[in-house]
Amino acid sequence: MSARIGVVTFPGSLDDVDAHRAVRIAGAEPVALWHGDHDLRGVDAVILPGGFSYGDHLRAGAIARFSPVMREVVDAARRGLPVLGICNGFQVLCEAHLLPGALTRNAGLHFVCRDMWLRVETVRTAWTSGYEPGQEILVPVKHGEGRYVAAAGTLAELEAEERVVFRYARGNPNGSFHDIAGVCDASRRVVGLMPHPEHAVDGLTGPSVDGVALFLSVLTAHV
């Protein structure tokens, strides 16, 4: 039986369909979860996709954090369920305090939409075990609020514990501290990143198929 990966749709989510597709390409079964759901239907992992949940009102991710499904996601993550937050999903995970730090307006104020090279800084997470350490991958970036910031002590902790998962390798698109594109929690099962691996799973539509390994990694994390 193939693994079942939940993909949450909030009002304003945009990339849930591509996340479903990436899960299918990896050989798993995508399960649609709605923001108002009170249970996770027994899925083996959860993806929070990109977009503008609740219109980004107040702050990106600030309202989504209080949705019924997020209560379930936070509980399940604390019990060890792998969770991946992509772009707006990363913002939601930071607002929900499952990941440290925050995402703020890009340093240049411009919305950035381009393919970026990332370096996989650690393969010791539920979502990156399928990569080679230090591997560089080409993945699209598209956001206006992707500048990762955190207190100096938090950054030092992330670096010391090797919890910076992805770093911009050839130029920093948004002014993120330490060129950080993605981080994980202490359990290494909750990962958030601003770039979009789900848009890099098919040579016809993406710049590479480098994103597939994220969705494959979580399958081995669970078997």
Place this chain on the structure above:
Amino acid sequence: MPRVVVDVMPKPEILDPQGEAIVSALSTLGVSGVTSVRQGKRFELDVDGDDQTALERARDLADRLLANPVIEDFQVRLDGGPREVGAQ
């Protein structure tokens, strides 16, 4: 019913690119002498109860929802009342 004002500002150490854009717009307008702008948010909450209860509830909401303490500071005060420090 007390009205509580919550002012939310980016922490001093957090870059405020919007404020910087406003400074450069001012120089384009020919305005000189404004050396720094920080942009924040103001919330006005009408809250049931007496002034003290309203302030406490607003402070709790500011901490949990209206501000993100990782990147923002907030101040809570009664509308028209003295400014009160709500968080460091």
